Amino acid sequence: MSENMINPVPEGANKAGVASSDRRKFLRKSVALAAGGAAIAATTSANAADGLKTWTTPLKNEPTRHMLGRGVVSVPYGLPSKYEAGVVRRNVGWLTADTIASISFTPWQDLHGIITPNGLHFERYHAGAVDVDPEKHRLVVHGMVKQPMIFTVDDLKRMPSHTAIHFLECPANGAMEWRGVQMDSLQFTHGMMSCSEWTGVKLTTLMEMVGVDPKSTWFYGEGTDGSALQRSIPMEGAHDQHGKPIPALYTSHYRDAMVCYAMNGEALRPENGYPIRLFVPGFEANVSTKYLRRLMFVDKPLVTYQETKHYIEVLPNGLIRQYDLVNEANSVITSPCPDFKMNGKGTYEIRGIAWSGYGKIKHVDISVDGGKNWTEATLTEPVLSKCLTKFTLPFQWDGSENLIMSRATDETGYVQPTLKQLREVRGFNSIYHKNSIQVWKIEKTGEVKNVQIENV
Amino acid sequence: MSKSKMSNWGLGLAAAAVALTLSNSAFAFDTSADKSAPKVSGIGMNITDAAIKPWNISYFYDGTNLPDGSGTVSAGEKIYSAQCAMCHGDFGEGAHGYPKMVGDPVDQFEASAKAGVDAVSNRGLNNNWGNAPTLMDMIHRAMPFYAPGTLTTDEAYSVTCYVMNLASIPGVGDDFVCDKTSLPKIKMPAEPLYVTNSGPDTDNTRCMKDCYKGTEFVVEKAASIGDVSVGKVQKKDSQ
Numbered sequence: 001m002s003e004n005m006i007n008p009v010p011e012g013a014n015k016a017g018v019a020s021s022d023r024r025k026f027l028r029k030s031v032a033l034a035a036g037g038a039a040i041a042a043t044t045s046a047n048a049a050d051g052l053k054t055w056t057t058p059l060k061n062e063p064t065r066h067m068l069g070r071g072v073v074s075v076p077y078g079l080p081s082k083y084e085a086g087v088v089r090r091n092v093g094w095l096t097a098d099t100i101a102s103i104s105f106t107p108w109q110d111l112h113g114i115i116t117p118n119g120l121h122f123e124r125y126h127a128g129a130v131d132v133d134p135e136k137h138r139l140v141v142h143g144m145v146k147q148p149m150i151f152t153v154d155d156l157k158r159m160p161s162h163t164a165i166h167f168l169e170c171p172a173n174g175a176m177e178w179r180g181v182q183m184d185s186l187q188f189t190h191g192m193m194s195c196s197e198w199t200g201v202k203l204t205t206l207m208e209m210v211g212v213d214p215k216s217t218w219f220y221g222e223g224t225d226g227s228a229l230q231r232s233i234p235m236e237g238a239h240d241q242h243g244k245p246i247p248a249l250y251t252s253h254y255r256d257a258m259v260c261y262a263m264n265g266e267a268l269r270p271e272n273g274y275p276i277r278l279f280v281p282g283f284e285a286n287v288s289t290k291y292l293r294r295l296m297f298v299d300k301p302l303v304t305y306q307e308t309k310h311y312i313e314v315l316p317n318g319l320i321r322q323y324d325l326v327n328e329a330n331s332v333i334t335s336p337c338p339d340f341k342m343n344g345k346g347t348y349e350i351r352g353i354a355w356s357g358y359g360k361i362k363h364v365d366i367s368v369d370g371g372k373n374w375t376e377a378t379l380t381e382p383v384l385s386k387c388l389t390k391f392t393l394p395f396q397w398d399g400s401e402n403l404i405m406s407r408a409t410d411e412t413g414y415v416q417p418t419l420k421q422l423r424e425v426r427g428f429n430s431i432y433h434k435n436s437i438q439v440w441k442i443e444k445t446g447e448v449k450n451v452q453i454e455n456v
Numbered sequence: 457m458s459k460s461k462m463s464n465w466g467l468g469l470a471a472a473a474v475a476l477t478l479s480n481s482a483f484a485f486d487t488s489a490d491k492s493a494p495k496v497s498g499i500g501m502n503i504t505d506a507a508i509k510p511w512n513i514s515y516f517y518d519g520t521n522l523p524d525g526s527g528t529v530s531a532g533e534k535i536y537s538a539q540c541a542m543c544h545g546d547f548g549e550g551a552h553g554y555p556k557m558v559g560d561p562v563d564q565f566e567a568s569a570k571a572g573v574d575a576v577s578n579r580g581l582n583n584n585w586g587n588a589p590t591l592m593d594m595i596h597r598a599m600p601f602y603a604p605g606t607l608t609t610d611e612a613y614s615v616t617c618y619v620m621n622l623a624s625i626p627g628v629g630d631d632f633v634c635d636k637t638s639l640p641k642i643k644m645p646a647e648p649l650y651v652t653n654s655g656p657d658t659d660n661t662r663c664m665k666d667c668y669k670g671t672e673f674v675v676e677k678a679a680s681i682g683d684v685s686v687g688k689v690q691k692k693d694s695q
Binding site for chain 1: 495496499500501502503504505507508511512513514515516517518520543552553554555565566567569570572574575576579584585586587590591593594597598601604605646649650651652653654655656657658659660661662663664665666667668672673674675676677
């Protein structure tokens, strides 16, 4: 299966690149850069007014002023402006063997809120997107239960509903950056993540209906696509296949889980599991099985293909780590970002998104001086559990080089790590769950680059 | 099934719902938070385990639920050559970016990981696979990639047998027979390497001022990866 071959480094790439001196640049911090750090708090910077030109040509009406536009329902399902044609999902050709078992990326550089429009939600297929007939589709709930049951999609829609806004993130988000800087684009460094309002039936509602045995400590979902993907999800009292307890940190997320039929108010898209999918907020997206046809309650993990071969982390001590389920606190500055160039000196707003699979975001701090000094950003309401939180901070760009970055702290007190800290415990090969602080470098030319700080 | 047929189940389900209500306190999950939630009744149908069986093709790591039937290395070789080798390589070496069956020997894999030079492309059944029954599960459910789930049980057992033989899994000789009894006994070479995550492993602090001294060591994009296409993102002026 091609699938899961998310290669962190393209074929032929210099895998030892991190050690080659030609890639490295010592940036001697100049006095100007230090001053740039101070400018974040200074709103009286003089350069915003510098160099503004004066428009002297009399204004003319635009063509749209003298014509009639399109009538209602000329576009029965509305589409973005033709001028926004560049705002699309993209993929990276070398990452996977084909597009049927692959991933695409959400263009966060072009988005302004915490909700991902449905057509821009990242895609992850293991055997391609399929069109499942909702009239014929069935969900079976069985295993260690008093009464196995089968449900139609209409049955699920009739039940008490649950609606919540949550992010959904592939644990491979950022995977290509483990060994070194690779993608000069926000879309490709952080686009394996989207955030939606999800609606469905809470898993606990279904559990109550079938009467789950108290001895059941795991369950798994299975899809009806070609991959029939299945993942083991722990509940209270779960032990791994060696008899070791699963940490309590991971045994309560299932309480928020739901069988979803809607995202952002409309039916799920085929790309995202139409007509129903499992969704476990806070967990790596792979456990949230699309095209869900079966939930089975059991008392041990399956240790599926996904859990033994693929969604594992090879650690620097040679061990292979399983069940790293939560997407821990993460954040990224979405503006400025490498996908755009700075447009002259003056006022900007640093904007970004932060999220944690453990709960709410508590703080986001921003540094524009390489991480020496930090200023707390303003969080934009709503601030929700296991959901993107938007943050902002005014920024006066004086035209100097700046190393800008954001650092999230969640309500558990967990602080987003630096890349150095992450590499110390995970090495360079663990591929998944790279949630380290992302650094962008603003060049004097206004170019914005993806860079990594190796020593701090 | 039609909706009118489903309504015939309503009475039976109402009785089932009462029975469930009585046993709430015994549930593994805490229902106290949901006390105000209405009990759901009259929705869905009961189903028998026999009716579910054709869908229940999940084979646990320890062999639980492995099906009757068997397969051989020699039968598996024929199927592999015809249906698998074009993607996974004649010798399990992988092809066209699809996974290899045969990776570095497990001790070499471990050494590479410790040296920081392991790569996904090194990984195979002999160094990155915990349990043989999982292989049967994967092959029976999702292979071959272009026609998933089309192998018979015996064919899936045979391919399982052949690829383990190809990867020199100890105990899987040319005459090995794969079935629900033999597969759980196979010791996969990497099995002892698997550990369960124990929780957050970094402990950054929320430093605000003068967080480090000296010069940061900034790494930019490697020239050697400079020709990698990252799609069609066009540089635009910031909005």
